Amino acid sequence: MGYELTQQEMKAYFKTLTKQYRLVGPIREKAKGSFSDTDKIVYGVFEDIEDLVLEEKAFYSPKEFLMPIRETLFHFIDGQIVEPKIDTKPILIFARPCDLNGIRRLDTIFLKNGDIKDAYYERRRQLVKYVMIECREGFDTCFCVSMGSNTYTDYEAAIRFEGDHSLLEVVDSTLVTQDLSRVRKTDFVPEYIKENKVKVEIPPTDKVNKSLFEHPLWKEYTRRCIACGRCNTSCITCSCFTMQDVEVSDDGLLDERRRVWASCHIKGYTDMAGGHGFRKQNGERMRFKTMHKINDYHKRFGEHMCVGCGRCDDVCPEYISFSKCINKLSEIIKEESHE
Amino acid sequence: MSIDRKLVTKNAYRITKIRNKTALRVRVPGGHLEAKYFQIIQEVAEKYGDGTVHLTTRQGFECPGIDFDQIPQINKMIRPLIESLGLDVDYGDGGYPAAGTRNISACIGNRVCPYANDDTTRIANSLEKAVYPHDFHFKIAVTGCPNDCIKAHMQDFGIICLTEPQYDSKRCITCEACVDNCKKKVTGALSVKNFNIERDIEKCIGCGECILKCPAGAWTRSEEKYYRMVIMGRTGKKNPRLAMPFIKWATEEEITQIIKNTYGFVERYIDTSLPKEHIGYIVDRMGYQVFKKEVLEGITLNPKALVAEHIQWHGYHYKTDMQFNHEGL
Ligand code: HEM
Ligand code: SF4
Ligand code: SF4
Ligand code: SF4
Ligand code: SF4
Ligand code: SF4
Numbered sequence: 001m002g003y004e005l006t007q008q009e010m011k012a013y014f015k016t017l018t019k020q021y022r023l024v025g026p027i028r029e030k031a032k033g034s035f036s037d038t039d040k041i042v043y044g045v046f047e048d049i050e051d052l053v054l055e056e057k058a059f060y061s062p063k064e065f066l067m068p069i070r071e072t073l074f075h076f077i078d079g080q081i082v083e084p085k086i087d088t089k090p091i092l093i094f095a096r097p098c099d100l101n102g103i104r105r106l107d108t109i110f111l112k113n114g115d116i117k118d119a120y121y122e123r124r125r126q127l128v129k130y131v132m133i134e135c136r137e138g139f140d141t142c143f144c145v146s147m148g149s150n151t152y153t154d155y156e157a158a159i160r161f162e163g164d165h166s167l168l169e170v171v172d173s174t175l176v177t178q179d180l181s182r183v184r185k186t187d188f189v190p191e192y193i194k195e196n197k198v199k200v201e202i203p204p205t206d207k208v209n210k211s212l213f214e215h216p217l218w219k220e221y222t223r224r225c226i227a228c229g230r231c232n233t234s235c236i237t238c239s240c241f242t243m244q245d246v247e248v249s250d251d252g253l254l255d256e257r258r259r260v261w262a263s264c265h266i267k268g269y270t271d272m273a274g275g276h277g278f279r280k281q282n283g284e285r286m287r288f289k290t291m292h293k294i295n296d297y298h299k300r301f302g303e304h305m306c307v308g309c310g311r312c313d314d315v316c317p318e319y320i321s322f323s324k325c326i327n328k329l330s331e332i333i334k335e336e337s338h339e
Numbered sequence: 340m341s342i343d344r345k346l347v348t349k350n351a352y353r354i355t356k357i358r359n360k361t362a363l364r365v366r367v368p369g370g371h372l373e374a375k376y377f378q379i380i381q382e383v384a385e386k387y388g389d390g391t392v393h394l395t396t397r398q399g400f401e402c403p404g405i406d407f408d409q410i411p412q413i414n415k416m417i418r419p420l421i422e423s424l425g426l427d428v429d430y431g432d433g434g435y436p437a438a439g440t441r442n443i444s445a446c447i448g449n450r451v452c453p454y455a456n457d458d459t460t461r462i463a464n465s466l467e468k469a470v471y472p473h474d475f476h477f478k479i480a481v482t483g484c485p486n487d488c489i490k491a492h493m494q495d496f497g498i499i500c501l502t503e504p505q506y507d508s509k510r511c512i513t514c515e516a517c518v519d520n521c522k523k524k525v526t527g528a529l530s531v532k533n534f535n536i537e538r539d540i541e542k543c544i545g546c547g548e549c550i551l552k553c554p555a556g557a558w559t560r561s562e563e564k565y566y567r568m569v570i571m572g573r574t575g576k577k578n579p580r581l582a583m584p585f586i587k588w589a590t591e592e593e594i595t596q597i598i599k600n601t602y603g604f605v606e607r608y609i610d611t612s613l614p615k616e617h618i619g620y621i622v623d624r625m626g627y628q629v630f631k632k633e634v635l636e637g638i639t640l641n642p643k644a645l646v647a648e649h650i651q652w653h654g655y656h657y658k659t660d661m662q663f664n665h666e667g668l
Binding site: 060246261262267 | 449453455456457458500502508509510511512513514515516519533534547550551552553554555556559560562564
C-alpha cells in the first residue's frame with residue numbers, strides 16, 4: 001500500500017515506530033570527521049526522521065548493526081561460559097538498494113556458507129527490517145547498475161523523500177500504524193537508478209587465471225596503497241573477522257572471547273604463528289581483495305560480492321579507485337585473450 | 340623634503356634605502372585573503388610604485404618605489420582591503436594601522452590542510468582584535484599542528500593547535516595503525532594493552548595523527564580545542580633561539596589573556612633608555628618566574644592546562660662564536 005505524507009505526518013509516523021523499533025540510518029555526527037571541524041555521516045540510531053542525511057553517502061555502511069566491530073561472544077567466569085545479552089529491540093534499517101544487496105551478501109556468508117549458521121549473526125539479523133531509501137540519482141563513485149545491485153525488492157517498506165509530500169510504500173502490515181489511516185493513499189512504488197556515471201566491466205570468471213597474479217598491475221598498487229584498511233572497514237560486504245581472547249582479571253578467573261573486524265588490507269591479516277604471512281606486498285592485498293570481490297565469491301555463490309556502493313573509492317586516502325581497478329583488469333584480460 | 344618618520348612608519352609605510360621613496364606594507368592577519376584584493380595591490384604597485392611587489396616573511400605585501408606625497412591617495416585606495424581584513428577601521432582614510440606588534444601570521448590551517456587541528460586564520464584574526472594596534476614589538480604566529488609550518492618556534496608567542504584524541508574501544512579493531520604511526524612519526528604515546536590502545540598523556544602532544552590514521556573511527560577529536568604556546572623564540576643579532584613551551588592544553592581564551600597580560604608586563608619593565616627593547620630580553624632580564632607569575636595573574640586555568648615550571652632557553656650567542664677557531668687567523 002502506498003501513502004503520501006507531509007513532513008509532519010512522516011515525523012509522527014516514525015515517532016510511533018520508535019516505540020517498537022530502533023531506527024537506524026545515515027545520520028550526521030557533528031565534528032566527528034577525522035579532519036577538524038568536519039562532520040562524519042555514519043549509520044546510527046536516530047529518533048527524528050529529520051535527522052536522516054540523504055544528500056551525502058555515509059562513510060561507513062550499516063553492517064556494524066549486524067556484525068559489530070567488536071562483539072563479545074562469551075565470558076569465561078570461573079569455569080563457566082556466559083553469553084552477554086544483546087539489545088533485542090527490533091531494528092528498522094533505512095538503506096539504499098546497494099546496501100540492502102550488500103546485507104544479502106553478509107547473509108550468504110554468515111548463514112548460507114556451509115551447514116552451520118553463524119548464531120551470533122543470526123540473532124541480530126532476525127531483529128532487522130528494511131525501509132528502502134529510493135535511490136534514483138546515486139553519487140559520483142557508485143557503480144551499482146554494473147553490479148546489478150541497483151534494485152532490491154525484498155523490503156518491508158520503501159520511501160521517497162520529497163520534502164512535504166514524501167511517498168511511502170509499506171509491504172509489511174505490522175508497519176501500518178494508526179498514523180497511516182489518516183494520510184492520503186497513492187499507488188507509489190519505488191524507482192531505481194538506471195545508469196551510473198561510473199560503469200565497470202567485470203572480467204568473466206573463467207578467464208581469470210593464476211598468470212594474472214604476476215601482472216605488473218598489482219605492482220602499481222604496491223606502490224600506491226598504504227594498507228590503511230579504510231576500503232575494507234567502509235565496505236558493506238567485507239565480513240572478515242578475527243578472534244581476541246582477553247584476559248580480564250589477573251587470577252585468570254574472568255576472561256572474554258570476542259570477535260573483531262579484520263581485513264585483507266590491514267596488518268596481521270592471515271598472519272600465521274611464527275610471523276609467516278602470505279601477502280606481504282600491498283599490491284598482493286589489493287589483488288586478493290579484488291579477486292574476492294569480483295571473482296572468487298562468484299565462483300562459490302553465483303553472484304559477485306561487490307555491490308558497487310563506491311565507498312571504497314570515497315574513503316581511500318590514496319585516491320585508489322576500485323572501479324578503475326576492475327576495468328583495468330578487464331582490459332588486461334581482453335588483451336591477453338586476443339594474443 | 341620633510342617627513343615625520345615616526346608617523347609614516349606607524350602608517351605602514353617604511354623608510355627605504357632610496358631617498359624620497361617609500362614602500363607600502365599591507366599586512367594580512369592569518370595570511371588568507373580574497374583574491375579580488377590583489378587588484379588593489381597590483382594597482383598601487385603599478386600606478387604609484389615601481390611595478391613590483393615583495394611577499395614578506397610575515398605574510399604581507401610590500402610595494403616599493405612610492406613617492407611620499409602619494410600616501411594620502413594610496414590610503415584611500417586601500418580602504419576596502421583594510422575593511423575586508425577587519426583591521427582597525429578607526430583610522431578612517433588614514434591608511435593602514437601598523438605598529439610595533441607584527442602581523443599575526445598563520446599557516447594555512449584547517450581551511451585546507453588535513454593535519455590542522457583548527458582554523459588558524461580565524462585565531463589570528465581574533466588575536467589581532469585583542470591586541471592591535473600596539474607599539475610593542477611582539478611577534479605572534481599560529482600553526483595548525485605540531486608540524487609547525489608557520490615556524491611558531493621562531494616567535495615571541497607561537498601557538499600550536501591541538502586536539503585531545505578520544506578513544507572508543509567499542510570501535511577499535513586493534514590494527515595498531517595509530518600505535519605504529521605515533522611511534523614512527525610522533526612520540527610513541529600509544530601502546531596496546533589487552534587489545535585496547537592506551538594513550539600516555541605525558542607523551543601525547545595532541546597532534547591528532549592517531550585520529551587521521553584510524554580506519555574504524557575509534558579515535559575522534561575532543562569537543563574542546565586546545566593549544567600549546569611556545570614563547571620567546573627569536574632571531575636577531577645577539578642570541579637567536581627557539582621558543583620553548585610555556586603552557587600546554589590551554590584554551591583559546593587562556594592564550595589570548597596571557598598575550599594581553601604580557602603587554603602589561605612589558606609596560607611595567609621595558610627599559611625605555613633603549614630604542615626598542617624586545618620582549619625576549621625583558622623576560623631574560625626579569626627572569627622566567629616573574630614573567631610567569633605576572634602573565635598568569637587573574638587567569639583561572641582549565642584543569643587540563645599545564646604550565647612550564649622552569650624554562651631554559653638554548654640558542655647561541657653571536658659574540659662568543661665558539662664554533663670557530665679564530666687563532667689561526
Ligand atoms: C603446514 C602446516 C600449517 C599450515 C599450512 C598452517 C596454516 C595456517 C594459516 C593459513 C593460518 C591463518 C589462519 C587465519 O587466517 O587466521 C594459521 C594460523 C595459525 N597456526 Fe598454522 N599452519 C600450519 C601449522 C601450524 C602448526 C604446526 C601450529 C602449531 C604448532 C600452528 C599454529 C597456528 C596458530 C596458533 C595460528 C593462529 C595465529 C593467529 O591467529 O595469531 N600452525 N596457520
Ligand atoms: S583505502 Fe586505499 S590505501 Fe587504504 S588499504 Fe584500501 S586501497 Fe589501500
Ligand atoms: S568493494 Fe567497494 S564498491 Fe564494492 S561493495 Fe565494497 S565498498 Fe562497495
Ligand atoms: S578477504 Fe578482504 S575483501 Fe574479502 S571480505 Fe575479507 S576483508 Fe573484505
Ligand atoms: S595525538 Fe599525536 S601524540 Fe597523541 S597519541 Fe595521537 S598521534 Fe600520538
Ligand atoms: S587505528 Fe583505530 S582501530 Fe586501529 S588500533 Fe588504533 S584505534 Fe584501534
